[in-house]
Amino acid sequence: MENNRSIKFASAFTEGGALYAFAKKVMDEEELELCFRGNDNAVNIYFNNLLVWKIYSMRSGFKVEVSLHKSITPNTRKEIADKLKNELGFDSLYENKEIKRYPSIKKQAVNSEFVNKTYDVIRPMLNEYFEGGKHKEKLRQQELFRSLDDYQKHHGLYVYDLELQDKGESKKGQNLSDMIAVRYESGKANSLALVEVKSTKIACYDIKSGIKPHLKAMWKYINDSNKMVEKKKEAFDLITQYKELKVRKTPDDIKSIKEIDKYEVIMILTDDAKTFYEKMKEEINDYIEGEKIKCVFYKWENKQLEVID
Secondary structure (H helix, E strand, O other): OOOOOOOOOHHHHHOOOOOOOHHHHHHHHEEEEEEEEEHHHHEEEOOOOEEEEEEEEEOEEEEEEOOOOOOOOHHHHHHHHHHHHHHOEEEEEEOOEEEEEEEEEEEOOOHHHHHHHEEEEEEEEHHHHHHHOOOOHHHHHHHHHHEEEEEEOOOEEEEEEEEOOOOOOOOOOOOOOOEEEEEEEEEEEEEEEEEEEEEHHHHHHHOOOHHHHHHHHHHHHHOOOHHHHHHHHHHHHHHHHHHHHHHOOOOOOOOOHOOOOOOEEEEEOOOOHHHHHHHHHHHHHHHHHHHHHOOEEEEEEEEEEEEEO
């Protein structure tokens, strides 16, 4: 089976299509992003890189699922599930006050009223998840994903997807990248990059998922030629479909992605992670040299990427 996140029902999200109301909502709300998940025959919609909707293509129509995250309180989850059921007809499964199946509904098509009302119902979950500045890294990932759609402003980098994951594999514990990008030079695609974002000190030094484990895992991944050939084709397919949907900016030259023969690892540091790196720079550089990893470090400051020497 092909390992490719492009989808076969992209036309449903174009103007006049059965799911266009979702695409329009993403275009209207800067916190929302739409990402194709063709390996699951689905589309994910994120709020600040937190999954909120998963839309599946079915034999007849579509299934719309709302993700009720375990990090929010059980009472909030139950309240939202009940509202989705009573006001919009969603179905979910609860046992002993714990959710066993996310709320979902089958639809032949959706309109703006349905999408907007669903969004209004789930807003308490989103507010609770991010209240008090929690989950800073997700906020920065969203900021970067939204900002790095103009490669001419940011060292040629065009980020086109979130949360690297291959078909049939779990992302948990693999230390795969937060984002995937194409680097452009002189208007032509030059390389494909795995991009990891670190915003907090604990995210940097964590023994299982800190800077060093991520660098090692991403370097191993890009040295698997079969996987990177798959990712190159996927990049071309995804960006072509984004252009069709108009949900985000796309580069003028997409065809040159097919000619990419270079791959790279990128680490972007924000907030407290920048301070941590300055203190541990020598140790991290020794690790990179010992593992023979090629990596570019950037810091994100004032909504600009700056190379860290």
